[in-house]
Amino acid sequence: MEKLHFNFDTKDAISKPVHVGVVASGDLEVIFRPTDKQTEVNIVTGSDGFKEVWSNVLKRFFDRYPIQANIEINDFGSTPGVVNLRLTQALEELHDEK
Amino acid sequence: MKNSFVELHARERALSLLDDGTSRELVGPLDNMISPHLEPQGIVPESDDGIVLMKGKISGKNVLIISIEGKFQGGGIGEVSGAKIVAALEKALEDNRNGQTIYPIIMLDTGGVRLQEANYGLLSISEIQNAVIALKKFVPVIGIVPGRVGSFGGMSITASILSYLISTNKARIGLNGPEVIEQEAGVREFDSSDKNLIWNTLGTNQRLATGLVDEVVEDSIDDIKKSVINEINTKKDAHRTEHVDFYLSLLDQLDLTKKLDIPTYDKLYKSVKETKHEVPAATEGTKEGTKSRGRLWFEKLTGIKNATSTVSTVLHAEKDGKEYIAIVPDADNAFPRVRNGEVGLQEGYAVASVVNKIVADDKDKTTKRPIIIVDDVPSQAYGYQEELIGIHAALGSSAAAYAKARQAGHPVISFIPGDAVSGGFLAHGLQSNRLIALDDDSITIQAMSKASAARITQRTIAELEEATKHVPAMAYDIDNYEKLGALYKLVKGIGSWEATDENVAKINEIIDEAIAGLNGDTTLHFRYETPIAVASGRKATLQVRKLVAEQW
Numbered sequence: 001m002e003k004l005h006f007n008f009d010t011k012d013a014i015s016k017p018v019h020v021g022v023v024a025s026g027d028l029e030v031i032f033r034p035t036d037k038q039t040e041v042n043i044v045t046g047s048d049g050f051k052e053v054w055s056n057v058l059k060r061f062f063d064r065y066p067i068q069a070n071i072e073i074n075d076f077g078s079t080p081g082v083v084n085l086r087l088t089q090a091l092e093e094l095h096d097e098k
Numbered sequence: 099m100k101n102s103f104v105e106l107h108a109r110e111r112a113l114s115l116l117d118d119g120t121s122r123e124l125v126g127p128l129d130n131m132i133s134p135h136l137e138p139q140g141i142v143p144e145s146d147d148g149i150v151l152m153k154g155k156i157s158g159k160n161v162l163i164i165s166i167e168g169k170f171q172g173g174g175i176g177e178v179s180g181a182k183i184v185a186a187l188e189k190a191l192e193d194n195r196n197g198q199t200i201y202p203i204i205m206l207d208t209g210g211v212r213l214q215e216a217n218y219g220l221l222s223i224s225e226i227q228n229a230v231i232a233l234k235k236f237v238p239v240i241g242i243v244p245g246r247v248g249s250f251g252g253m254s255i256t257a258s259i260l261s262y263l264i265s266t267n268k269a270r271i272g273l274n275g276p277e278v279i280e281q282e283a284g285v286r287e288f289d290s291s292d293k294n295l296i297w298n299t300l301g302t303n304q305r306l307a308t309g310l311v312d313e314v315v316e317d318s319i320d321d322i323k324k325s326v327i328n329e330i331n332t333k334k335d336a337h338r339t340e341h342v343d344f345y346l347s348l349l350d351q352l353d354l355t356k357k358l359d360i361p362t363y364d365k366l367y368k369s370v371k372e373t374k375h376e377v378p379a380a381t382e383g384t385k386e387g388t389k390s391r392g393r394l395w396f397e398k399l400t401g402i403k404n405a406t407s408t409v410s411t412v413l414h415a416e417k418d419g420k421e422y423i424a425i426v427p428d429a430d431n432a433f434p435r436v437r438n439g440e441v442g443l444q445e446g447y448a449v450a451s452v453v454n455k456i457v458a459d460d461k462d463k464t465t466k467r468p469i470i471i472v473d474d475v476p477s478q479a480y481g482y483q484e485e486l487i488g489i490h491a492a493l494g495s496s497a498a499a500y501a502k503a504r505q506a507g508h509p510v511i512s513f514i515p516g517d518a519v520s521g522g523f524l525a526h527g528l529q530s531n532r533l534i535a536l537d538d539d540s541i542t543i544q545a546m547s548k549a550s551a552a553r554i555t556q557r558t559i560a561e562l563e564e565a566t567k568h569v570p571a572m573a574y575d576i577d578n579y580e581k582l583g584a585l586y587k588l589v590k591g592i593g594s595w596e597a598t599d600e601n602v603a604k605i606n607e608i609i610d611e612a613i614a615g616l617n618g619d620t621t622l623h624f625r626y627e628t629p630i631a632v633a634s635g636r637k638a639t640l641q642v643r644k645l646v647a648e649q650w
Contacts, residue, residue: 001137001140001141001142017128019126019127019128019145022107022108022167022169022170023143023144023169023170023171024107024167024169024170025169027169029127029145031127031145033128044137044142044143045142046141046142072145074142074143074144074145075142076142
């Protein structure tokens with residue numbers, strides 16, 4: 001298990017907290033919370049040694065969607081594709097009016 | 099597969115059953131109530147600790163759905179997950195008592211105790227069982243076992259206690275998983291690589307044929323919802339833990355000279371002639387029984403030398419107005435898997451029979467006889483025929499009997515001079531209001547042997563031992579157990595084998611003190627209200643209870 005921490009200078013405020021995903025094998029859960037501080041991503045991952053991969057996946061996500069949020073991720077060995085999918089899903093939840 | 103229920107995650111399963119727009123989740127992912135015990139062991143936690151609590155309506159009726167996420171740590175029950183279930187069930191009980199009907203529905207997708215939080219898991223599961231039994235006086239408590247994990251371990255004991263079980267053919271139900279049986283009893287007992295044998299034995303179709311589930315429905319949301327509505331409306335109850343005479347008769351008629359196979363068992367199940375069974379009080383014998391700490395203390399506490407009984411492994415007797423019950427080893431027992439004192443089929447049902455009779459005898463008395471459990475159970479029985487017949491229901495029957503006795507006002511006190519392990523402890527010990535243990539190094543108190551726990555959690559025994567140093571709930575000794583706060587008293591200075599007259603008198607005094615201190619308490623709340631529990635042992639439990647109460 002490894003804990004990772006990243007910061008981003010993104011400024012698009014989000015309106016509500018959201019949660020998606022399950023800490024299943026090869027999967028992860030993602031929580032977005034609104035914040036007025038710097039965007040922060042805290043990751044607990046079961047797969048050690050992938051800091052650079054996480055950094056790349058997150059950078060690509062925030063380049064495209066510069067949301068300002070406090071993000072928590074609990075990951076149980078998901079691939080970058082799955083990570084990106086869940087982040088995008090969380091974003092969709094934000095815009096879901098239900 | 100468009101409407102598959104099994105393929106859904108726990109939260110989606112709960113939502114899929116509830117009427118649109120009626121759902122409200124309690125202590126959800128955003129409440130940050132994660133397990134404090136996983137990260138110190140290098141395991142990734144989940145924000146809801148694998149339990150989804152949801153209030154809402156089904157077909158206009160108020161329900162509480164408890165949905166276990168089988169994909170997170172195998173749906174194992176730890177401190178936070180267990181406390182969420184217990185707290186929610188107790189709130190539902192309170193509502194029902196106050197005339198506000200709410201139907202609890204439990205979706206089981208669980209391997210049982212979360213081995214990384216072993217002793218918390220056992221405590222919680224016994225508390226879940228207690229709440230279910232109390233609730234059943236008001237409403238049916240419906241269980242759904244959708245699969246893929248199914249229902250195993252301590253939670254299959256819980257499953258047997260639920261009013262009614264709905265399942266799909268993608269689930270299995272058993273006490274011990276095949277891998278654990280293979281580890282404990284050898285590959286000839288149960289070959290865990292033989293998938294057909296596993297499904298034919300533990301699969302829900304076989305369970306349906308032999309009364310261990312009540313319904314196998316198609317894996318679709320609509321079918322499951324339809325069943326749930328029907329069972330709630332018709333107040334279904336299988337009374338599964340009340341078939342004590344049936345199973346004791348079945349065990350009498352079982353041919354123990356041959357290995358039991360499925361067709362033979364199915365035939366036997368259909369042809370059992372049920373007769374009334376009673377286990378008379380133990381009497382003095384001429385021959386010494388198989389030595390154990392449990393037997394030694396039972397004989398000293400009751401004053402019966404070489405105690406013998408018609409069920410050689412179950413001793414009970416009244417002394418000074420208290421009823422003592424012990425499960426003891428019998429080196430010559432016809433059931434090979436209980437020869438070291440394990441709790442097997444006969445033990446579960448015989449203890450249930452004894453306890454049920456005590457409750458019936460005292461039904462109209464204002465003062466109920468105290469029941470003293472003498473605990474020395476190295477585990478439940480690990481065997482193939484045990485699983486085929488459904489040992490989880492045997493253990494469920496004794497756990498239910500003890501819980502009902504306590505709820506009826508009988509003081510139930512556990513005295514632990516020996517081991518208190520796993521399903522054995524759930525069946526015979528953990529339903530007591532007060533736990534008294536000797537401070538002796540020889541006592542093991544846990545959910546699984548080190549070899550099996552290491553295999554199931556995919557660690558080496560060395561890694562497992564390292565983890566036990568950081569997490570008291572993982573440990574195997576009584577001193578670490580004390581740190582959880584569950585004990586009423588840890589008695590220093592008396593060894594497990596030192597049952598001298600003076601020590602026996604001292605233990606009796608402590609038992610009497612414990613009984614006198616109950617003041618009508620029939621709950622299990624004492625365990626998280628002790629100073630140790632409040633300060634450290636059950637901090638997370640208490641936090642969960644507070645949050646559930648606030649959000650209810």
